[in-house]
Amino acid sequence: MKIAVLVKQVPGSESPLSVKPSQEWVDESSIAYIMNESDNYALEEALQIKEANGEGEIVVVSLGPVRIQKVIREALAKGADRAIHIQMETEGAIDPLVTASHFAEALKEENFDLIFTGLQSDDVGMGQTGVILGEMMGMATASLAMATEVGDGKIKVKRELEAGWFQWVSLSLPACLTIQSGLNIPRYPSLKGIMGAKRKEIKVVEPSFSEPKQSLEKLYVPQSDKKTVMIEGTVDQMVEKLIDTFRNDIKVL
Amino acid sequence: MDILVVLEDNNGKIHRMGLESIAAAQAMASGLNLTMGAVVMGANADALANEASAYNIGEIIQVDNGLLASYSSDGYAEAVKQIIEQENPTYVLFGHTYQVRDFAPKISAKLMKPFLVDNVAVSTDGGKAVFTKQMFNAKLFSDITINGEGPYLVSFQSAAFSSEKAEAGSATVRKGSIDLDASMIKTESEAPFQEEAGGIDLSSAELIVSVGRGIGKKENIPLVKELVAALGAELASSRPVVDAGWLSSAHQVGSSGQSVSPKMYLALGISGAIQHVVGMKGSKNIVAINKDPEAPIFEIADYGVVGDVLEIVPKLTEALES
Numbered sequence: 001m002k003i004a005v006l007v008k009q010v011p012g013s014e015s016p017l018s019v020k021p022s023q024e025w026v027d028e029s030s031i032a033y034i035m036n037e038s039d040n041y042a043l044e045e046a047l048q049i050k051e052a053n054g055e056g057e058i059v060v061v062s063l064g065p066v067r068i069q070k071v072i073r074e075a076l077a078k079g080a081d082r083a084i085h086i087q088m089e090t091e092g093a094i095d096p097l098v099t100a101s102h103f104a105e106a107l108k109e110e111n112f113d114l115i116f117t118g119l120q121s122d123d124v125g126m127g128q129t130g131v132i133l134g135e136m137m138g139m140a141t142a143s144l145a146m147a148t149e150v151g152d153g154k155i156k157v158k159r160e161l162e163a164g165w166f167q168w169v170s171l172s173l174p175a176c177l178t179i180q181s182g183l184n185i186p187r188y189p190s191l192k193g194i195m196g197a198k199r200k201e202i203k204v205v206e207p208s209f210s211e212p213k214q215s216l217e218k219l220y221v222p223q224s225d226k227k228t229v230m231i232e233g234t235v236d237q238m239v240e241k242l243i244d245t246f247r248n249d250i251k252v253l
Numbered sequence: 254m255d256i257l258v259v260l261e262d263n264n265g266k267i268h269r270m271g272l273e274s275i276a277a278a279q280a281m282a283s284g285l286n287l288t289m290g291a292v293v294m295g296a297n298a299d300a301l302a303n304e305a306s307a308y309n310i311g312e313i314i315q316v317d318n319g320l321l322a323s324y325s326s327d328g329y330a331e332a333v334k335q336i337i338e339q340e341n342p343t344y345v346l347f348g349h350t351y352q353v354r355d356f357a358p359k360i361s362a363k364l365m366k367p368f369l370v371d372n373v374a375v376s377t378d379g380g381k382a383v384f385t386k387q388m389f390n391a392k393l394f395s396d397i398t399i400n401g402e403g404p405y406l407v408s409f410q411s412a413a414f415s416s417e418k419a420e421a422g423s424a425t426v427r428k429g430s431i432d433l434d435a436s437m438i439k440t441e442s443e444a445p446f447q448e449e450a451g452g453i454d455l456s457s458a459e460l461i462v463s464v465g466r467g468i469g470k471k472e473n474i475p476l477v478k479e480l481v482a483a484l485g486a487e488l489a490s491s492r493p494v495v496d497a498g499w500l501s502s503a504h505q506v507g508s509s510g511q512s513v514s515p516k517m518y519l520a521l522g523i524s525g526a527i528q529h530v531v532g533m534k535g536s537k538n539i540v541a542i543n544k545d546p547e548a549p550i551f552e553i554a555d556y557g558v559v560g561d562v563l564e565i566v567p568k569l570t571e572a573l574e575s
Contacts, residue, residue: 013466013524014545017392026389094397096358097367124388124395126370128358131326135362140439141326143355160509161445162351164502168443182496213367217383217396224552231558238558239568242540245556250538252460252484252517253573 001056003046004107006117007039007075009068023218025091035071038118042179044186046116047079049150057081063102064090076197077189083202094124095212100132102207115176134176142169143178255287257342259333260305261350262295267304270348272416275308277409278346279420284377292336296322302426309422314429327438330359335431343403349410361406368406369397373413391527391549411531453503460486461515463506466493467522467562474499476566483573491529507532521562525550
């Protein structure tokens, strides 16, 4: 079983985030980066499939500038066997057709049985790169995977539907899945894993240019049209004002 | 037609977000001076076509095909792709439903045309469409433009347009024809099912205390439960709390959980990601406590407290009990 896992490096949920004066992108110098949340679950699912099978290879694939090797190393430390780094600048890059084309080019000679990606990225959040890639590779696809079962040349996927509904779908291999958060408990890298990761291969490839079909015009902080009453003061004062609000404004006490 | 709306079947009726897409199409058609149409699909899409024909949406293309009896991403993507090729619209509009996220990117790949997803608004100033989408977990907004020739696939976020604004009218219905083969469908689907809800119905609750990732760890959940008891409220949560195993999914509010509209929704340590907000923005009063003043929850909150939930919650409980 040969599995590719696409991971993306994105700003952490608590990272400072400011828009550049040009409004073309965020100021990357101040960002604390992490592995995209659903990609972390996708990696864990791949590792568990390999462990249950007793054999296989997991290749982590990521696209971006040199800084993303931090999350590549993290994935290798958790147990991925090797990596492909599609090296390019990604400031302002949002077109999933371009991103998926680069992945398709880098993966086409590899003959993967499975490709896993996170459901969507926590930065631009286009939520379609995985499905587009699967389609480009001629694979069966399924999104919003909440559980997987591998066997008999197939993968069975529990897909999340809306409002608490689910559905099992069978896909013949090769197949490409986008993974929803919460389907497993992602591991932390072990010390041994961290040491071992340093010796694992990261193949760096450079993509050919592809013209984007959608472009970021500008990025900005949203203007709220809602008036929010801010309750301020010391903790005790805030508690007192909250109770007053519950009682006299919202009238729930 | 210039704008084609793809309407989704939701148990024999048009999905609410399909009606929102009709409202979106009407807004774009009047701003850009374009013609409209819609497509409905199924083994027999009579009921959907009939429902759609009561709107001012130009004409309805009804596609009846046995291979569309139940949803498959391959079948739906191929069917819509063929209709797009026949009708040659400039814009193809969808509601940003879970089903659309599953199959519409395949159309984008087949046609090599862009899919602009999850938009909250569209501007047609100067005869040019500019789409607005949330980015960075709704902390920032982006304006996105399209390059090259259409068709352009576009989806709108839930409630970006109001379904009540969809103008009534009378649309004509005509049968569409597509060429589908069972071998094109690479997946086999079982019947949809619901997991046991755990007996918690939040939809009718008047008071909800909802907890997010900001509570820090499972050991802090009892602090919230004490406040819930003191207020006589129901306990809810955002998805990360369920994913982490701190509460069962029966408590989850949002796109993959329950939708609620209480008199008061007290959000504790919830950042306000859109997946959560769609399930609770109908609340009459939203009170948010979060230590991050930039958290998007404050965009929709009526009352906001920038502070540490772990400090405030126990004192709030104590004050309510006394």
